[in-house]
Amino acid sequence: QVQLVESGGGLVQAGGSLRLSCAASGRTFSRYTMAAWFRQAPGKEREFVATISWSGGTTYYADSVKGRFTISRDNAKNTAYLQMNSLNPEDTAVYYCAARAGTYAATGPNEYDYWGQGTQVTVSS
Numbered sequence: 001q002v003q004l005v006e007s008g009g010g011l012v013q014a015g016g017s018l019r020l021s022c023a024a025s026g027r028t029f030s031r032y033t034m035a036a037w038f039r040q041a042p043g044k045e046r047e048f049v050a051t052i053s054w055s056g057g058t059t060y061y062a063d064s065v066k067g068r069f070t071i072s073r074d075n076a077k078n079t080a081y082l083q084m085n086s087l088n089p090e091d092t093a094v095y096y097c098a099a100r101a102g103t104y105a106a107t108g109p110n111e112y113d114y115w116g117q118g119t120q121v122t123v124s125s
Contacts, residue, residue: 001026002114004097009119020082022097035080039093048107060105087123094118
């Protein structure tokens with residue numbers, strides 16, 4: 001079992017930046033664990049943001065965040081990160097960290113086994 005706890009959300013003005021963290025505990029990130037970030041805005045479905053392989057050598061992003069967001073991980077700290085730059089109001093959502101066993105870049109929420117409780121990101125115009 002893996003427990004995930006997100007932090008780093010908050011209120012930021014358009015054009016600003018935030019860095020989210022996802023700390024894992026329990027059965028920690030293994031060599032075959034993909035980490036990912038999803039987000040869910042009010043009244044919308046949960047959508048994929050980014051994912052990263054165990055080694056960090058493989059990353060994949062949603063088109064809406066490509067070039068603005070960067071996913072990374074530090075396996076020694078059992079932590080994944082999401083650096084978010086050039087934020088705009090459309091990025092406002094609850095951001096969730098997720099993990100799954102496997103080696104390919106899954107983008108569907110149903111493909112992930114473990115979830116954090118979410119952290120709110122609000123971008124004001």
